Amino acid sequence: MAMTNNIFRAFKHAFLRCSSVLCVALLLSGCDIVTGNNHNLAIQWHRHDLDTQVARWLAVSPTPSGLLLGKFDRQWHSASPQTGDLTSHSRIIFAMIIGHEITGDKRYLEVALRGTDFLLSRFHDSQHGGFYNHVGIDGQVINAAKNTYGHAFALLALSQMARVTREEKFRIAALNAWHDIDTHLRDADGGFRPEAPPDFGPSSSLRNQNPVMHMFEALLALVDATGDPQALAGAVSVGNFVVNKLLEKQPDGGARIPEWYDERWKPLPTKDKGGYIDIGHQFEWSHLLAGAEHRGLSASYAPAADALLKYSLKAGYDEYDGGAFNRVYPDGSVDRDKYWWQQAECLRALMVAAAASNRRDLWRRYEQTVELVKEQFIDDSQGGWKIATKRTCDAGHCSNEQPDPYHMVGMHAVALNLSKADR
16 A cells, blocks of 8 residues: 555656646646756746735735834734834845845835834944844834844845845945944854843853854855955855854765754754754755855855755655655654745755756655645635644644745745746
């Protein structure tokens, strides 16, 4: 029975790829797989879902002050009370910028501009530098602490705004933001402490690779926007820190980056002590390092990207149903839950690697995971994406909320840009 099911599933996936005229005729539907020089992309789906994402968020997120709200339930009702969060505000600016670039709709850029002005006037700490973690809808400071994860997305938003508008004020704001981050949030080992008090005074906490990863992403955007030597030096220093210090090479040629560390960046050793490898972040690092290598940052980044992808597929990819699992623990056990953002980053990494190599096994997994997302994550009744698969939600591991559009919009933008490169 297991063999029969596998054969049926393989046939099903091959049939749904519908790359031939005969297949299109048999399906009698709009096959949205576009075959280019070196990749097959579900381009109509990517465009449609991106349009749906940004339109939904345009309808509910902006406020008259310029603050962008990020907490809504599955029915798109706003959380109450809702405050301004540096991370979600900045991520929605990013989504609006991409929405403008893809659709040409100026409303997205107008919202992004107002949001960026609010970021610089209300979130920004004019006394100590950096950005407050939370403000009220009226812009009054609620939590003045400095959060590195939020700073990474503020830098990403400012960098993207500088790139798109070419306005000097945004270029200067982005470079100033990086200066504050580099000066006040770097630690002695070359990484970042995850948080600091309002005046950037001393703080003691475990280390986490996630703020480092998104800071690297933001620095790549800053390089693209400004070409500034300080931005390039920052990206190289962060990338080298990760590749030379955090990357754990595996005997089979793969590599992984653990999630949590002590204050000297030694990985937490066991599940009981909080140690694990986040599969979505392995995929994310893979495409970020591949993109950095293409910018000429370091010749060592491409092999690291390939090794991370190899580990991700071996340890955390569901070869039967498609998609990325949640976590792998140091003892080798796997948390097989599936959440929205890991699938978006899995797709993004597969597209980047497959477009560069034209490996059929990567495109097969891409197509398989697109099908999984369509079947289990797209919320046809409410719009947006669901937090998790039915299996994960039935186990009580998901909440009644709309995930913000950052991961999905970024993934769709990669697909649409790859499709343009083939024309």
